[in-house]
Amino acid sequence: MIILFGVFIRYDHESDAHWVEHRKHLNLTDIENDFYFRYPSFQDVHVMIFVGFGFLMTFLKRYSFGGVGFNFLIAAFGIQWALLMQGWFHSLDYTDGKIKIGIENLINADFCVAGCLIAYGALLGKVSPVQLMVLTLFGITLFAVEEFIILSLIHARDAGGSMVIHTFGAYYGLSISWMLYRPNLHQSSRLQGSVYHSDVFAMIGTLFLWMFWPSFNSAICDHGDGQHRAAINTYLCLASTVLTTVAISSLFQKHGKLDMVHIQNSTLAGGVAAGTAAEFMLMPYGCLIVGFCCGVISTLGYIFLTPFMEKRLKIQDTCGIHNLHAMPGVIGGIVGAVTAASASVEVYGHEGLVNTFDFEGKFKDMVPTTQGGHQAAGLCVALCFGIGGGIIVGAILRLPIWGDPADDDCFDDETYWEVPEEEEEGIPTVLQYNNHMRNKDIGEEQQINHDPIRSPLAPSYAPLHQHLKGGGDTIQARDMNPRHGDKNRAFTPISQQRPLSGTL
Numbered sequence: 001m002i003i004l005f006g007v008f009i010r011y012d013h014e015s016d017a018h019w020v021e022h023r024k025h026l027n028l029t030d031i032e033n034d035f036y037f038r039y040p041s042f043q044d045v046h047v048m049i050f051v052g053f054g055f056l057m058t059f060l061k062r063y064s065f066g067g068v069g070f071n072f073l074i075a076a077f078g079i080q081w082a083l084l085m086q087g088w089f090h091s092l093d094y095t096d097g098k099i100k101i102g103i104e105n106l107i108n109a110d111f112c113v114a115g116c117l118i119a120y121g122a123l124l125g126k127v128s129p130v131q132l133m134v135l136t137l138f139g140i141t142l143f144a145v146e147e148f149i150i151l152s153l154i155h156a157r158d159a160g161g162s163m164v165i166h167t168f169g170a171y172y173g174l175s176i177s178w179m180l181y182r183p184n185l186h187q188s189s190r191l192q193g194s195v196y197h198s199d200v201f202a203m204i205g206t207l208f209l210w211m212f213w214p215s216f217n218s219a220i221c222d223h224g225d226g227q228h229r230a231a232i233n234t235y236l237c238l239a240s241t242v243l244t245t246v247a248i249s250s251l252f253q254k255h256g257k258l259d260m261v262h263i264q265n266s267t268l269a270g271g272v273a274a275g276t277a278a279e280f281m282l283m284p285y286g287c288l289i290v291g292f293c294c295g296v297i298s299t300l301g302y303i304f305l306t307p308f309m310e311k312r313l314k315i316q317d318t319c320g321i322h323n324l325h326a327m328p329g330v331i332g333g334i335v336g337a338v339t340a341a342s343a344s345v346e347v348y349g350h351e352g353l354v355n356t357f358d359f360e361g362k363f364k365d366m367v368p369t370t371q372g373g374h375q376a377a378g379l380c381v382a383l384c385f386g387i388g389g390g391i392i393v394g395a396i397l398r399l400p401i402w403g404d405p406a407d408d409d410c411f412d413d414e415t416y417w418e419v420p421e422e423e424e425e426g427i428p429t430v431l432q433y434n435n436h437m438r439n440k441d442i443g444e445e446q447q448i449n450h451d452p453i454r455s456p457l458a459p460s461y462a463p464l465h466q467h468l469k470g471g472g473d474t475i476q477a478r479d480m481n482p483r484h485g486d487k488n489r490a491f492t493p494i495s496q497q498r499p500l501s502g503t504l
Contacts, residue, residue, distance in 0.1 A: 001080050008084065012091075012100035037223055038103040044215030045110045047208060049075050053117045055205030056264065057319060061195040063125045065413040070132055074120060075113050078136050082112035085144035089152075107219050115143045115165050119173030119390075121319030125191075125411035126182065131402045138393045139172060146385040155363050156378030157340070157356075157371075159230055160217030160275025162332025163382040170326035171383060174315055175390025179398060181314045184407040191411035199260045206264045210238055213271035217278040222355060230278035234271055236287035237294070241270030244295025252303050262299050265324045269294035272328035276336030276375070279356060281347050290335055297331070298323045333379035341372025 013022050014033050023030065030036075050072065057067030086108055087099030116139040120132065127135070147164050150156050158164045194202075218230035249262040270291035274282075282290070301323030309315045309322065345353060353359065359366050366374075397404075409415045 004084055005080075008087065008097075008099045010093075010098040010100055012102040012105075015102050035103050038107060038219070041215045041219035041227075042103055042107050042110075044212040045107055045219055048212045048216055049110050049113055049117065052205050052209035052212065053114070056202055056209065057121065057124055058205065059194045059198050059202040059261075059264065060125060060191065060318075060411050061193055061198050062191045063411045063413055064198060064201065065417040065419065066125060069417070070129060071117060071120070073129065074116055074132055074136050077133060078113035078116050078140055079106075079109040081137065081140045082109040082144070085140055086112060086147070089144055089148040104220060111161055111165055112140055112143050112147075114161070115139060115169030115172065118166065118169030118321055118325050119176065121321040121325075122170075122173035122177040122315075122317045123180070124318040125188075126177075126180065126185070126316070126318065126405070127397070128403045128405065129416060131397050131404055134397060134402070135176065135393060138389070138396075139169075142172070142385055142389040143168060146381055150378040150381050154374050154378050154381065155358070155366070155371075156375050157279070157336070157358070158276050158378065159221045159226075160234070160271075160278040160332075162272060162275035162277075162329045162336065163379050166272045166275065166325040166329030167333060167379065167382040168386040170321045170324075170329060171386030172390040172393075173321055174317060174326065175387050176394040176397060177317060178313070178315045179391060179394025180404075181316060182407055182410070185316060185410060187408040188410040188412070194260075199264070202264050203260070206268065209268055210242075210271070213238055213268070217271065217275050221279045225352075226279040226356065229281070232284070233278050233280075233282050233287050234274045236284055237270035237274040237291040238268070239270075240288040240291025241295040241298075242267045244292045245269075245299050248296055248299040252300070259302075261320070262302055265320055266295060266298035266302065269298035269324055269328040272325055273332040273335060275329075276332045277339045280336065280339045281343070281356075282335070282339055286339075290331070294328045294331060297327055301327060329382075330379065333375065333382070337372045337375035337379070340375050341369050343368040343371070 010016075013019065014035065019033065022028075023032075053075075054068040054071040057071060058064040060067065083101055083105060084099070087101060087105065090108075091099050091101060091105060093100050113136075116136045119135060119139055123132075123135070143164070146168055150158065150164055156163070214231040214234040217234040218227040221227040221230045245262055245266040246258060249258050249266075250256050253259050273290050273294045274287065277290075302320055306317060306320050306323065309317060315322075340357065343353060343357070348356060353368070357366070357368070357371050405412075405415045413419050
């Protein structure tokens, strides 16, 4: 990596020391350097990649080190490889053969890494660090190629990456998970659950992602109205998704309670779907509709579709990325195609239409209906690269040379990490992931079986219950102090007792 950077990577004109001369030549000021426009968004995206995605994967009770630590590893390696791969396609200066990078390249590198982190979600706890590095190496390469085809050759617009990032990353990970199917994964079922504090840590990741998603979708939009509109659209989609997710989760769960799995994941689906049409004139009410649809589809996916995929399709999706990224990503691509095809001069204005859809150069004669078709084609390319690339990479990862964990060692940090000994002050209640109400039902059943009134054995208590003058209530002793000896034996006065033979 150091050699490749030494040969190819250089600063662009806005980050090079010659900026002073360039600024004077064009009569610019320092504030017009792109750093001041993009760096706040870069910070937000960077936090999402390392903190948001990392902590979102800490729900497993024995795999928090792997969730955060391997996320850190993938991201650190991926941004370096992404600067090279994306640079060769987008930032190569043909005059000297060098890749010129600036703040926007760093944002795009983070976007590229996001696709691999999404794929990691489907494989969480089931692969080795070496396999993750191979997954990232090929994933970044495939991402750079499909991004170039979709954005440059097809000329589709995808500011927030619903197609390029989420659809590709999700189906890339799901295809690999299908290739690496483990029929005996039930041997690690004891570790596939969450505990109270692990769900709280995962919720921290959710909140970071939720708060910074408007920056994610608007980071590389055009300065001014494009970024402004993208932030508003994403903001409203996310807010609508939260309300819908809470309502659907409560409606379909037993006892009307909420499942933390849905709150951690489905509440983010609106941000995914808002990505492609982020800078389009989606309109505020349209954002609420998109968020509502995503909340319903994503939550129902966790309830019904994830178990079906594992049982019937042999896809073991640990984090449920099909519900958070794949389906919302496809929805985002469809929304982008429809919104682009229905664009008009009355809504955008002539200059706004040209600026939003980049109708310039060889695309200057393109019309909105044609742009809608190009958007749909971009979605198809993302699906093909994700599924096809995942199958190929999955076949490579099946080779018995990568040191993947055994079936009974999955979802356990001790396989790859030095784990400190725990203080056994008490065993916390384990919540089965995606089925948090199971323990409550068992507890209620046990309580009923031990209740002399509600128990199925209650009829056998009836004769004794009738024999006692005071009914069942008199079966309680007046003094339960063991030091009082015989007093505890007197449940009813002797004068009130009758022979059992006359009653039974």
